[in-house]
Amino acid sequence: MENQTLLTIEDLSVQFVSAGIRTTALSGLSLTAKEGEILAVVGASGAGKSLLAHAVLGLLPKNAQVTGRMTYKGQVLNEKTLPRLRGKEITLIPQSVTYLDPLMPVGRQVYYPMNKQEGRAKTAALFEEYGLSPEVMKKYPFELSGGMTRRVLFSAAVLSGAKLLLADEPTPGLSRETARHVLRHLRAFAKEGRAVLLITHDLDLAVECADRVAVLYAGTLLETAPACDFAADGAALRHPYSQSLWNALPQNGFHPVTGNMPSPGERVESCPFAPRCPKKTALCREKPVPLRPLRGGTVRCIHAT
């Protein structure tokens, strides 16, 4: 049986209006996440990765304007449906300890959506499974190490029973070994039939752990590719940016990409990567480049074949 598609994002754009100035933070973003898969969303800082997670949850600041369509199991995500889905069907695995209430013991923070007795027992069992000692239940966030924090946050996600997990940068600040450990947990979630959206700037780890990789650049999606396409010299990849990102990794030759990603204020309608692209032609600067399917993935580049 084909795995069900849980999340569909079609042509999502997010703009912020502040003091009459409109800034585009995300534009024309389309992707899907299926049951049983890990979809990694990679990109540099400021590419709009975390914003994507907040947009899916409907938790953007008040001055954000969202266009496009997002559905969960075919149901449109909006102000009416999201309050029922947040924390039950869709949940966030945040990136750091600051997402925990500094004044509440972590055990309680994991189980508070449930009734106390049942929740406490289940949390204790989960903590044991994740190798956290029972005393951790009574600890406060400031007393946790980075690895412990991740495991506490993972426990909360498991306990929620949510099917779609948005994991926002779960690995920074962890040793390579601990990070791999964390990613193994994500893989376990996928095996249990959940869909995991892994937001990360670590392409290396993303390729190692995810099924598909979506590459974000300057607020837009340049490519989605099966993780196995990130191999050798990156010839199987569709977009020049993905290729240069891949080849910039130390083990792939350490070739730097010159130039900088445009910031939200200076974004253009045409290909945002054109100024840095080795394959650019006059055509790239002329008009917006649409996202199109190509070889089992998607790409936003007129030259890709």
Added chain:
Amino acid sequence: MAGKTARFLLGKLLRMLSLLLAACLLSFFLLSLSPIDPVEAYVGASVTVSEQQREEIAAHWGLDQPPAERFGLWLSSIAKGDLGTSLLYRRPVLDVIGERFLASLWLMGIAWIFSGLIGLGLGILAGRREGSLWDKGIRGFCLLLSSTPTFWVGMVLLLIFAVWLGWFPVGLSVPIGVLEQDVTLFDRLSHVILPALTLSLAGMAPIALHTREKLIAINRSDYMLYARARGEGEWTALRRHGLRNLALPAVTLQFASFAELFGGSVLAEQVFSYPGLGRAATEAGLNGDLPLLLGIVLFSTLFVFIGNSIADLLTFFIDPRIRRAKRGGI
């Protein structure tokens, strides 16, 4: 935990003693520079007291001795609990302070509770929706209040509610010409309401503004975002995470406001002729009643110190980061 609490209390005690010593030194120094002559203040306008007698009074009080020795004498009698006799009331200073403080306690207590509760409420209302009409209105009101002198607020209230509307008496703490045992609770309340309102209006603004600021910060915090991502509604999230985090600055402010409270009561009591400690301070100052003035200075130092210590103690219990910190001491 027990050891830590003991260390905390011992530290506080040492701090209190050193603070009191410093307050003694400073106020003694200031008063010795002041133009008030204690003998002059004592004999008053009486012309029957000869120069000879004045010198004898000065010698009796030890005023002929050098300042350092006078300070030592004064300090040693304070240490024994003897603050001297009030020239104005011809009674021991401690008795006067005790009696006056009781009257002020009513006033300050009511004002303190009102300003805390209303300030917190207004702060939450304003901070909940930053930039909303509520927020703008409340912020404007608070800024207006904090830039208005307390005595002026008192005079306006007095004018409106006591003079024009006649709802409340114009002054004092009990009706004139009524025996002590015939004074009812209603009498006392109707006399205390206007000064208490004046005092609470003065104290409310900073609490409301700080609460607003903190609530906005809390609403922007990562942990509130996470709470919402887990399906908590606005009020549940506020109750579960907001209030406790909000309580930290609120408690500190509320107890640290003892200083403003006392300062405000000096003005409010003067406007309403309310016979409390604040008014006693004004009278002692204006009439050169040095023992009473020094007594009130020391008492108010202690009062403010106790307020701050309560704030520290409560923070210690509310905030696990302080309670469980590896190295103790606040």
